[in-house]
Amino acid sequence: MKINTKSKKVNKAWMNDHANDPYVKLAQREGYRARAAYKLKEIDEALGLIRPGQLVVDLGSTPGAWSQYLRRRFAPRAAGAGGAAAGELDGRIIALDILPMLAIEGVEFIEGDFREDAVGQQLHDLLDGRPVDLVVSDMAPNLSGIAASDSARIAHLVELAIEFSVNHLKADGALVAKVFHGSGYSQLVEQFKRTFRVVKPIKPKASRDKSAETFLVGLGLK
Ligand SMILES: C[S@@+](CC[C@H](N)C(=O)[O-])C[C@H]1O[C@@H](n2cnc3c(N)ncnc32)[C@H](O)[C@@H]1O
Numbered sequence: 345m346k347i348n349t350k351s352k353k354v355n356k357a358w359m360n361d362h363a364n365d366p367y368v369k370l371a372q373r374e375g376y377r378a379r380a381a382y383k384l385k386e387i388d389e390a391l392g393l394i395r396p397g398q399l400v401v402d403l404g405s406t407p408g409a410w411s412q413y414l415r416r417r418f419a420p421r422a423a424g425a426g427g428a429a430a431g432e433l434d435g436r437i438i439a440l441d442i443l444p445m446l447a448i449e450g451v452e453f454i455e456g457d458f459r460e461d462a463v464g465q466q467l468h469d470l471l472d473g474r475p476v477d478l479v480v481s482d483m484a485p486n487l488s489g490i491a492a493s494d495s496a497r498i499a500h501l502v503e504l505a506i507e508f509s510v511n512h513l514k515a516d517g518a519l520v521a522k523v524f525h526g527s528g529y530s531q532l533v534e535q536f537k538r539t540f541r542v543v544k545p546i547k548p549k550a551s552r553d554k555s556a557e558t559f560l561v562g563l564g565l566k
Contacts, residue, residue: 371409376412379550380550383482384414387559391546391563398418399438399471399476400436400437400478401440401476404458405482418437436452437452438470441455443455464504476517479508481501481520491526496528502523502532506521506539506562518561522557532560542562545561
């Protein structure tokens with residue numbers, strides 16, 4: 345395969361950033377599959393969203409770092425303050441991704457495209473009418489580089505997460521969703537504000553400054 349010099353340079357810069365990234369090192373030390381775990385951790389520590397006993401749906405879960413963090417939070421007495429990756433589990437985590445995910449003990453997983461009705465139905469059936477405490481969505485589409493179609497794809501996934509939350513969250517439940525600054529961002533904030541009593545944008549330190557990604561947290565359904 346022919347790789348042009350520019351993309352080689354970009355790859356090298358990314359590899360350097362990645363190797364020197366403190367969150368990458370921390371994730372390796374603490375056994376997380378991705379540095380993304382620290383984004384959810386920071387949001388949780390700022391807002392106190394995750395508590396043992398909850399039912400949480402993790403959308404766009406692969407490779408599984410957010411599910412691992414949730415799983416550890418649901419076993420707070422085990423393995424010191426960090427929680428346990430196996431054994432005691434007080435709570436329920438349902439994870440979903442279009443890609444396969446290596447199993448995490450106690451985490452239920454649906455492999456499928458969240459945009460498809462049949463996959464939404466599978467999740468609905470698994471919930472069996474039980475109301476959800478928290479929906480977390482780190483879903484991000486493959487980007488084409490064409491700004492208009494990329495922002496439409498991003499918005500579509502966030503809208504689906506909002507729709508799912510309206511149908512399944514408890515009245516005082518919450519949604520955490522990854523969004524991107526740029527075109528479409530303010531419309532998504534408006535949609536959050538129409539749906540939730542309180543809306544907080546949050547850019548965790550673990551989210552790279554260079555990245556346009558940020559997170560919207562909606563608290564309590566209107
Ligand atoms: C940034 S990764 C998530 C990382 C994850 N939170 C973690 O901590 O390991 C984004 C994920 O969204 C998933 N995704 C993108 N579009 C999706 C869709 N339509 N349905 C389900 N998952 C999707 C991707 O396959 C990818 O695994």
